[in-house]
Amino acid sequence: MALKSFIEVHPDSHFPIQNLPYGVFRPEPGSAARPGVAIGDYVLDLSEIASAGLFDGPILKNSDCFSQPNLNKFMAMGRSAWKEARATLQGLLSYTEPALRDNAALRQKSLVPMNKVEMLLPVAVGDYTDFFSSMHHAKNCGTIFRGPENPIPANWFHIPIAYHGRASSIVISGTDIIRPRGQGRPTGNTPPYFGPSLKLDFELEMGAIVGPGNELGKPVDVNEAANHIFGLVLLNDWSARDIQAWEYVPLGPFLGKSFGTTISPWIVTLDALEPFACDAPKQEPPPLPYLAEKISKNYDIALEVQIKPAGQEDSRVVTKSNFNHLYWTLTQQLAHHTINGCNLRPGDLLGTGTISGPEPESFGCLLELTWNGQNPLSLNGTSRKFLEDGDEVTLTGCCKGNGYNVGFGTCSGKIIPSHP
Template identity: 45%
Template structure:
């Protein structure tokens, strides 16, 4: 068995069924296990109903106690030699199934939680000023994105068109983005609906954090640069974002939890508490099969719990299937930067690929794949589901 996908991992996804429908599955090694099929065979009617859907939302809506109970049932049956035949009957090779977007995304928020990334971007765009804006260390900065354009890994990405204005252009022009970029991120899937006017504290956040998935927030830097003053990202971000088909449960990542970097100045009271943690995730970014970056999530400044608490502090409600993302993950070293904007320093230091070509930003036909591993219980590493996409030419109309 592939140890990266062992019994301590067991991510959730959604795959086709023989009758043309879809159901919730998990991954074990290089196989998938149909969970509704398995639950029916094991006379677990509750789980059969829960997992017999084309998204994880009905399961996510049941809350933390059900998430834990389902995982305990699944691990128990996989360890039970007497039920091996039941498992085998529900098992298929991964290569024979089609995976879908695992969650019906309710709302999507993207944060800006890496100090290294924010410092790099500030240094690029404000070379004569402070790299970090005055508010950055006081609150997790974010923007509300477009849930309807979150697509599953493997979906081609059409180069967006829009307005842009270069520094030498007398007027704005319209056309395909010429500074198309990636953002290597980690997404968090949320469950446990709340009412408008209420808020979730950092110590309550764990009851709402269902799982983690790799995420690529494709970015048209030229469209973004022209539009984002004064209200922030819009069309430069909303054309597509890619989510892994596999959601790793938070319970699988207990061994990956670490202390946050020192937060100075100390955040306000609502961003403090016992529920704060970082994650020791090691990402890898490949451009056309060449590793161009290895961003470490463990350097992220803001905790997922702080991001969720800040997201709701004004009374904004949560819905089952909400997604929030970390923002670009970047480390201290050049080869740990999670975007081409940083890796090429806005085009001043292009990357040279093994075939002799150079990249500052993405060209049509380029494929970007992000993978990651985390510490596994008992030692070793476990994998997170990859996220990949290939750039297709802009459409004329």
């Protein structure tokens, strides 16, 4: 029999009882941050559920993990704790269970309308790494910058390429993004351009949130790596393409990326995503043994990007992609990250890199969609080569189940002018 909550959940909701993603929120201005899960149009306050003694399993019974201002302590406890919490919450929210359903006072305290809360960063991010795991994106970028003869470097098919990003500039959905300033490539014998970026872009990505880490010097086995991943968020790794193009040789991205990265507020767990697991693409050549998985899987997550141009009321869908286009899997990314002995820690964020599909409408950034500005996008009577001040970008992601969705909500940000 299908799971059903005593809380009415609209069929189109991203947050039915089958999902129960985790976030951190303030129920009212000035109140303390606390963990919650999304259920329909409500946030369930986990600090209240814990205070009422309803987390009564052996792992969570005496834990203060839901009294923290972020999810790091809970995530560090590992998969057994996550499974216990999920089973407890699905039981409490079930229409057959009276403990919460029939306790009006506790319902009043613990169920907060989602439109009343302030969502915060759900984790304290210690480190942020951004991968480059979509073959279609790698091929398109290589063709744009190096030509079609050899668009993807040989190493790309052997190692999950990545760079270390900037954890301090990770912001929650709804935060404005200030247009960065920096240098651009000189033309002819002139000095480099300096000023506001002229090629500001979005990147459609997802991010894996690390749960338990690993000791320094002790890599994570690729077949155990899923136990180190708490869940996924939507991620927009905003990019200043002109700054990036001038600086990235020889050491890679720096100021073109570090000015802002937006994540969605809700972390969807791997347990909630498991019904939507699908085979990952066949990898040729076969990966080295430390990256060879017994089961190599992605998830069928439909992804979409909308742009609302400055001064307009309506958004336009510019991208429809899918998480299943990733060439390197989440678990391969994490295993490769640790193979040199690097220690990951709870709350670390691993971005997938831009997720582009094979068709033009599935390209995951304006660099690809406009082919570096050569083919402007038509948007509600205006056009865009890259983002202009006042433009708002919204990412969404959703898995379609049998009569329910497992979704991520939205990940949005608006571009505001550069500081003088």
